[in-house]
Amino acid sequence: MSAPLGWLKVLDLAWVVAGPLVGRSLADYGATVVRVESGKRIETARVMGPFPGGKPDVLRSGLYDNSNAGKLGLALDLASPDGQAVVRDLVGWADVVVESFAPGQMARWGLSYAALSAIKPGLIMLSTSLMGQSGPLSGVAGFGNIGAAMSGFQNIVGWPGAEPVGPFGPYTDYVAPRFSLLALLAALDHRRRTGEGAWLDVSQVEAGLQFLAPQIAETAATGRMAGAMGNRAEAMAPHGVFRAGDGEAGKRRWVALVARDDADWARLAALIGGEAQDAAFATLAGRKAEEDRLEAVVNAWTALLPPVEVEALVQSIGVPCHVVAGSREMLEDSQLVHSGHFQSLPHPLGGVSVFERSRYTLSETPGEVRRPAPVIGGDTDAVLADFLGYTPERIAALRRAGVLE
Numbered sequence: 001m002s003a004p005l006g007w008l009k010v011l012d013l014a015w016v017v018a019g020p021l022v023g024r025s026l027a028d029y030g031a032t033v034v035r036v037e038s039g040k041r042i043e044t045a046r047v048m049g050p051f052p053g054g055k056p057d058v059l060r061s062g063l064y065d066n067s068n069a070g071k072l073g074l075a076l077d078l079a080s081p082d083g084q085a086v087v088r089d090l091v092g093w094a095d096v097v098v099e100s101f102a103p104g105q106m107a108r109w110g111l112s113y114a115a116l117s118a119i120k121p122g123l124i125m126l127s128t129s130l131m132g133q134s135g136p137l138s139g140v141a142g143f144g145n146i147g148a149a150m151s152g153f154q155n156i157v158g159w160p161g162a163e164p165v166g167p168f169g170p171y172t173d174y175v176a177p178r179f180s181l182l183a184l185l186a187a188l189d190h191r192r193r194t195g196e197g198a199w200l201d202v203s204q205v206e207a208g209l210q211f212l213a214p215q216i217a218e219t220a221a222t223g224r225m226a227g228a229m230g231n232r233a234e235a236m237a238p239h240g241v242f243r244a245g246d247g248e249a250g251k252r253r254w255v256a257l258v259a260r261d262d263a264d265w266a267r268l269a270a271l272i273g274g275e276a277q278d279a280a281f282a283t284l285a286g287r288k289a290e291e292d293r294l295e296a297v298v299n300a301w302t303a304l305l306p307p308v309e310v311e312a313l314v315q316s317i318g319v320p321c322h323v324v325a326g327s328r329e330m331l332e333d334s335q336l337v338h339s340g341h342f343q344s345l346p347h348p349l350g351g352v353s354v355f356e357r358s359r360y361t362l363s364e365t366p367g368e369v370r371r372p373a374p375v376i377g378g379d380t381d382a383v384l385a386d387f388l389g390y391t392p393e394r395i396a397a398l399r400r401a402g403v404l405e
Contacts (some may be wrong), residue, residue: 002030002365003029003030003365003368004029004030004362004365005026005029005030005031006030006031007030008026008030008031008032008095008096008188009031009032009034009093009094009095009096010023010026010027010031010032010033010034010094010095010096010097010098011034011036011087011090011091011093011094011096011097011098012033012034012035012036012071012098013036013078013087013097013098013099013100013101013106014098014099014100014128015037015043015044015045015100015101016043016044016045016067016100016143016170016173017045017063017067017144017170017173017174017177018100018128018144018172018173018174018176018177018180018204019098019099019100019126019128019177019180020035020045020067020068020100021067021173021174021177022098022126022128022177022180022181022184023035023068023071023098024066024067024068024069024070024071025177025181025358025359025360025367026096026181026184027069027070027071027369027370028070028357028358028367028368028369029358029362029365029367032072033070033071033072034071034072034074034090034094034379034383034387035068035071035072035073035074035373035374036074036075036076036078036087037073037074037075037076037376037377038075038076038077038078038376038405039075039376039377039405040077040405042058043058043064045061045063045064045067045068046058046059046061046064047061048061048063048064049061049062049063050062050063052351058376059349059375059376060347060349060351062353062354062355064373065347065353065354065355065372065373066355066356066373067373068373068374069345069353069355069369069371069372069373070369070370070371070373071371071373071374072374072378072379072382072383073373073374073375073376073377073378073379073380074377074379074380074383074384075376075377075380075404075405076380076403076404077402077403077404077405078109079109080401080402080403082398082401082403083403084109084110084111086384086388086398086403087109087111088111088116088119089388090387090388091116091119091120091123092119092120093387093388094120094123095123095124095188096123096124096125096126096184096188097116097123097124097125097126098125098126098128098180098184099125099126099127099128100127100128100129101129102129102139102141103127103129103131103132103133103134103138103139104133104138104139106127113125113127113199117197117199120197121197122191122195122196122197123197124184124187124188124191124197124198124199124200125197125198125199125200126180126183126184126187126200126202127199127200127201127202128176128177128180128202128204129202129203129204130142130146130147130150130172130203130204130205131150131203131204131205132201132202132203132206133201134201143170143173144169144170144171144172144173144174144176144204145166145169145170145171147170147171147172147173147176147204147205147208148166148167148170148171148172148208149166150205151172151204151205151206151208151209151212152208152209152212152215152216152226153166153167153171153208153212154166154167155226155227155228156212156215156226156227156228156229157228158228158230159228159230160227160228160229160230162228164228165228171208172204172205172207172208173204175204175207175208175210175211176202176203176204176207176208178207179202179207179210180200180202180207183200183202184200187200212226231256232291233258235284236258236259236260236261236284237259237265237284237287237288237291237294238257238258238259238265238287238291238294238295238298239258239259240256240257240258240295240298241254241255241256241324242254242255242256242257242295242298242299242302242303243299243302243303244302244303244305244306244307244310244323245303245305245306245307253306253307253323253324254307254323254324255302255307255310255311255314255321255322255323255324256321256322256324257298257302257310257314257319257320257321257322258319258320258321259287259319260319260320261284262282262283262284264318264319265281265282265287266282267317267318267319268298268314268317268319269281270317271313271314271317272297272298272301274297275297276297276298276301281294307323307324308323310323311323330342339357339361340357341356341357342354342355342356342357343355343356343357343369345369345371345372346372347372348372348374348375348378349375353372353373355369355372355373357369377404377405380395380404381395384398
């Protein structure tokens with residue numbers, strides 16, 4: 001069957017992660033996505049790596065490649081009137097515009113939704129920002145780590161009594177695109193049925209809040225504020241990350257394991273033996289009452305065994321456990337290898353790009369990455385000529401004027 005979104009045309013004006021991941025998912029299912037950026041102001045994701053061999057190169061960033069695989073690359077100076085005119089022409093071609101500039105920036109360029117929908121009735125524009133397009137905090141700038149702080153994650157991730165650690169990386173940059181994608185697909189369905197376009201306003205902070213619904217509900221009901229718990233959980237014990245492989249010099253690793261209930265713990269205690277079979281640990285209440293001692297008992301056992309052996313033994317008795325994987329272990333993980341999660345394609349400048357496949361598997365129309373992420377402006381001439389009908393002379397004039405940089 002043909003790609004389900006093979007008919008969709010997307011103008012991607014977003015940058016870093018939260019916006020580009022939306023266009024990336026659409027491209028996986030056949031959409032033609034034109035990614036606009038400018039070499040005059042290097043895209044932040046291009047300087048963040050990781051880079052092949054650890055050598056910084058804005059044209060070889062793994063983060064950029066993973067967020068933009070499958071797209072066409074157009075170099076364009078959006079701050080110039082001529083660049084803005086090209087955007088308006090592209091809007092006439094596109095079905096969807098995705099942007100992640102600071103709220104109000106598109107309007108200052110004369111590219112507001114009202115202006116663009118006048119060019120293309122039925123246009124759908126998705127704007128993603130930290131706090132949304134309006135309101136007293138709409139002007140707050142920052143990345144997903146700021147979004148994680150504002151939505152409450154930084155305060156509850158870490159160790160009790162210590163400084164907050166927060167979730168790894170720009171957390172809401174990876175949460176918001178999932179909400180954005182669903183909203184965009186719903187808007188496309190609405191347009192199919194009614195002919196009406198839409199302007200979608202996605203706040204990263206509000207998207208992040210959805211994952212703290214239990215904590216917010218508890219605070220509303222009891223006044224109790226959630227706090228940092230390390231790796232522990234209120235309704236399960238042990239629930240944590242434990243040392244493994246201490247007997248292998250220089251190879252200390254970790255395993256994550258959890259006893260979901262008393263039956264899980266009974267099997268785990270029988271496997272560990274010794275102090276683990278203390279009757280005081282038989283119930284959740286007992287284990288929570290002496291959680292420090294409980295974890296010390298578990299840790300003393302896991303530390304003496306290679307991590308893969310701990311994983312195999314604990315899984316064999318039906319208790320959840322897994323080695324804490326690093327990047328290499330993820331690439332070699334048997335389940336991820338089976339699902340083909342990681343894919344490589346030749347990079348335009350030589351070597352290969354490694355990136356993740358689609359997060360979703362559709363039985364009859366599976367996603368496919370058809371091309372690596374573009375170098376800056378790698379498809380500029382083709383996009384302007386094939387999609388907009390610009391002549392070689394017009395393209396050359398724009399290039400001489402510095403618009404296509």
